[in-house]
Amino acid sequence: MRPESISLKQRRELVIRWSDGQEMRYSAGLLRRECPCAHCLERKQAPAEPLPVLQPQEAAPVEITGVQPVGNYAYNICFSDGHTTxxxxxEYLRRLGRQEPPPG
Ligand SMILES: [Zn+2]
Incomplete structure (x- = not known):
C-alpha cells in the first residue's frame, strides 16, 4: 500500500490518500503522541512521574513543521516542539489511521 498524495492542513493535520483510495487523517497531536522513535517509546514505558510539570512548549498545541520521505518506506515527521527523530x-501510518474514526 502506498500513499498517492500526502498533504498538511495548516500544520495541524496530515492527510494521506492511499493507493487503495482510502483517505486517512492524522492530527498533529496523535502523531506526536504515537511517535515511534526509541526516545518516545522509552518515555512511554517509564512509570509516570509524580506531578509532572509541563514545559511551555509542551503545553502549546503541537504542530507538524515538516514531512520528509525516508527511502520509499517511511516518513520523517518534524514537530513544532523541536522533535524530529x-x-x-x-505500515505504521496505516495502523495509526485506522484508530481514528472514519471521515464523514
Ligand atoms: Zn519520538
Missing part, C-alpha cells in the same frame, strides 16, 4: 513507516 520520529520515523513513521507506511
Amino acid at each position: 520520529g520515523i513513521y513507516t507506511l
